[in-house]
Amino acid sequence: xxxxxxxxxxxxxxxxxxxxxxxxxxxxxxxxxxxxxxxxxxxxxxxxxxxxxxxxxxxxxxxxxxxxxxxxxxxxxxxxxxxxxxxxxxxxxxxxxxxxxxxxxxxxxxxxxxxxxxxxxxxxxxxxxxxxxxxxxxxxxxxxxxxxxxxxxxxxxxxxxxxxxxxxxxxxxxxxxxxxxxxxxxxxxxxxxxxxxxxxxxxxxxxxxxxxxxxxxxxxxxxxxxxxxxxxxxxxxxxxxxxxxxxxxxxxxxxxxxxxxxxx
Amino acid sequence: xxxxxxxxxxxxxxxxxxxxxxxxxxxxxxxxxxxxxxxxxxxxxxxxxxxxxxxxxxxxxxxxxxxxxxxxxxxxxxxxxxxxxxxxxxxxxxxxxxxxxxxxxxxxxxxxxxxxxxxxxxxxxxxxxxxxxxxxxxxxxxxxxxxxxxxxxxxxxxxxxxxxxxxxxxxxxxxxxxxxxxxxxxxxxxxxxxxxxxxxxxxxxxxxxxxxxxxxxxxxxxxxxxxxxxxxxxxxxxxxxxxxxxxxxxxxxxxxxxxxxxxxxxxxxxxxxxxxxxxxxxxxxxxxxxxxxxxxxxxxxxxxxxxxxxxxxxxxxxxxxxxxxxxxxxxxxxxxxxxxxxxxxxxxxxxxxxxxxxxxxxxxxxxxxxxxxxxxxxxxxxxxxxxxxxxxxxxxxxxx
Numbered sequence: 001x002x003x004x005x006x007x008x009x010x011x012x013x014x015x016x017x018x019x020x021x022x023x024x025x026x027x028x029x030x031x032x033x034x035x036x037x038x039x040x041x042x043x044x045x046x047x048x049x050x051x052x053x054x055x056x057x058x059x060x061x062x063x064x065x066x067x068x069x070x071x072x073x074x075x076x077x078x079x080x081x082x083x084x085x086x087x088x089x090x091x092x093x094x095x096x097x098x099x100x101x102x103x104x105x106x107x108x109x110x111x112x113x114x115x116x117x118x119x120x121x122x123x124x125x126x127x128x129x130x131x132x133x134x135x136x137x138x139x140x141x142x143x144x145x146x147x148x149x150x151x152x153x154x155x156x157x158x159x160x161x162x163x164x165x166x167x168x169x170x171x172x173x174x175x176x177x178x179x180x181x182x183x184x185x186x187x188x189x190x191x192x193x194x195x196x197x198x199x200x201x202x203x204x205x206x207x208x209x210x211x212x213x214x215x216x217x218x219x220x221x222x223x224x225x226x227x228x229x230x231x232x233x234x235x236x237x238x239x240x241x242x243x244x245x246x247x248x249x250x251x252x253x254x255x256x257x258x259x260x261x262x263x264x
Numbered sequence: 265x266x267x268x269x270x271x272x273x274x275x276x277x278x279x280x281x282x283x284x285x286x287x288x289x290x291x292x293x294x295x296x297x298x299x300x301x302x303x304x305x306x307x308x309x310x311x312x313x314x315x316x317x318x319x320x321x322x323x324x325x326x327x328x329x330x331x332x333x334x335x336x337x338x339x340x341x342x343x344x345x346x347x348x349x350x351x352x353x354x355x356x357x358x359x360x361x362x363x364x365x366x367x368x369x370x371x372x373x374x375x376x377x378x379x380x381x382x383x384x385x386x387x388x389x390x391x392x393x394x395x396x397x398x399x400x401x402x403x404x405x406x407x408x409x410x411x412x413x414x415x416x417x418x419x420x421x422x423x424x425x426x427x428x429x430x431x432x433x434x435x436x437x438x439x440x441x442x443x444x445x446x447x448x449x450x451x452x453x454x455x456x457x458x459x460x461x462x463x464x465x466x467x468x469x470x471x472x473x474x475x476x477x478x479x480x481x482x483x484x485x486x487x488x489x490x491x492x493x494x495x496x497x498x499x500x501x502x503x504x505x506x507x508x509x510x511x512x513x514x515x516x517x518x519x520x521x522x523x524x525x526x527x528x529x530x531x532x533x534x535x536x537x538x539x540x541x542x543x544x545x546x547x548x549x550x551x552x553x554x555x556x557x558x559x560x561x562x563x564x565x566x567x568x569x570x571x572x573x574x575x576x577x578x579x580x581x582x583x584x585x586x587x588x589x590x591x592x593x594x595x596x597x598x599x600x601x602x603x604x605x606x607x608x609x610x611x612x613x614x615x616x617x618x619x620x621x622x623x624x625x626x627x628x629x630x631x632x633x634x635x636x637x638x639x640x641x642x643x644x645x646x647x648x649x650x651x652x653x654x655x656x657x658x659x660x661x662x663x664x
Contacts, residue, residue: 158635221519
């Protein structure tokens, strides 16, 4: 639905109208436009929202993957765009083949990173199940011997040893933070292709520390960016992520804290 | 074992007579995975020996992996035998009087091509259209049932080295054409009137580099003057909006367009071949990832004059694709569906009178990206085929 008003011709009435419009623009959305579900803007918003969700939920056993964009609208403001989007998701763990939906409000500031996200998703598992699965993964990682430095996950054939899968799932929490931060409105989006040089240790307070190098594929430029990521995680406590990327000459850093697995 | 996820599915496929898949995967797999395993080649003398080989096939314990299943006495039977069962299998062959030779392990894709041509010489031939920067031959497979120059369809895969699902799909598609010709009515009809040209490894230098050194290499391996960075993006080197914002003039960039249009042999060889032929009616360029079907333009905002027809055809193709495994694709003009891109294959093709020019972006949408697991190769190839067939059929039924 388009609400557009054109300023009238020159004259005192016009000046008054322009002044009123300016005031209104600051106070509310000026233009609202529907977006095609298959269009790039909604997909971009859905991606940013889901990365944010996966990072904040910090639950490796229930990482969600985008399935289909359902509908959405763009609300254009002075400083950027807010996109309302609804999309369906499925669990990363395809054996469970669970489905769900999310609805989000994503705020893109013009050409600035770190879109603001307000999102809610239907639960994949009930709280008790999820806690159980996360603790299972936590134990697996604790007991796992750190893989050799040159081990890559996945391997170059997309293969993943089942014993290494918990590491990959945990890394997805950190990766989601990185991908969310880097997703701007200008159709640049990112996917982590591979992680390697994995270091893992347990802190005295029982947090798992995961440190690794990752290869990030930037879709618009097709570049591969190398980053180091440091993730501090516990199934029931707030986790923390820091990263450092070598972005075409410049060095970008970022860090963030998530609320922990209570977030849904 | 790293191959676990894809193993059983692959073996079942081999039994169905499409052994080439495991071949390609062997080319891709590191030596470690098949260390000690050997590939034995047997030429069965008669039906009796064939039956003995089939018994071997049926024996689940020995886990023999037939690359070429026992079919006719004249055809070679190739089997990969796991190291642990080598002695048992060799004893069996010896005591049955079946002679075998041990093939060299690192079989190249060129050998596969030669075998395909040798075994189906009535349909398939191999044409060398040029040479890469590092002097590798550039081969195209021609599928033809006639001997005059017919209207033709072009398919290329692997123009970007790291998109391994595409070369694998190209191999599977070649096998599919060979299997279905004479058996499946739609394809047979098409091949009675048109030729199909398939370039499976469009960027051999880059492909070799992804195996030896950098799995995520995209471009060719051209040496750039004034830079230590190598490689030109072959899908930015075409003479269609060359050098615009949808490409880079920095040799170190993944989308470096090169010094001038068709400066790259991988591109020039195709352009020259197509222009000399004069009768190409459809072109499909296979990429990954994103799950999209794209048509021109990538370099300009304006739609082509054939926009509506291309849109509807893409819609049908994507629908046919989704029928196989439920995979969702989006489709549309390249510039608005994916991003602005200058000097791309399909734009050049369209501007050179190939109306039905499409670019595929195969699985997935980002979870594995370029590193798609082997278990998804066959499903991907299986679903892509009906989409390819839809486009070919439309080109055949709508001559221009």
